[in-house]
Amino acid sequence: MTQRCLVEGIDESRITEMSLPELRAQILDCVAQVGRQNLILSPGCTIPTQTPWYMLQAVRDTCSSL
Numbered sequence: 001m002t003q004r005c006l007v008e009g010i011d012e013s014r015i016t017e018m019s020l021p022e023l024r025a026q027i028l029d030c031v032a033q034v035g036r037q038n039l040i041l042s043p044g045c046t047i048p049t050q051t052p053w054y055m056l057q058a059v060r061d062t063c064s065s066l
Contacts, residue, residue, distance in 0.1 A: 005038040010059065012043035016051050020058050027062045036066060 009030035015023065027041060041063055047056070 003038070005040060006034055007040045007042045008034070008044070009039070009041040010043040010047070012045050012047050015043070015055055016048055018055070020055070023055060023058055024062050027059065031066060 009027060010023075011018075011026060018026070030041065031039065041059070
């Protein structure tokens with residue numbers, strides 16, 4: 001393990017195909033593995049511009065509830 005900050009958690013290549021429960025599960029799994037300290041929840045690269053707004057809102061809402 002490391003004391004450094006990690007940037008990870010969202011599979012940007014599948015976000016437009018995932019269901020909301022899958023996206024939430026991916027976020028919660030990342031937090032369960034890494035913890036809340038020193039974590040920046042992020043895609044591995046750029047999220048596609050065609051990603052529906054409600055998917056981005058689900059990311060925000062899930063993070064807010066942690």
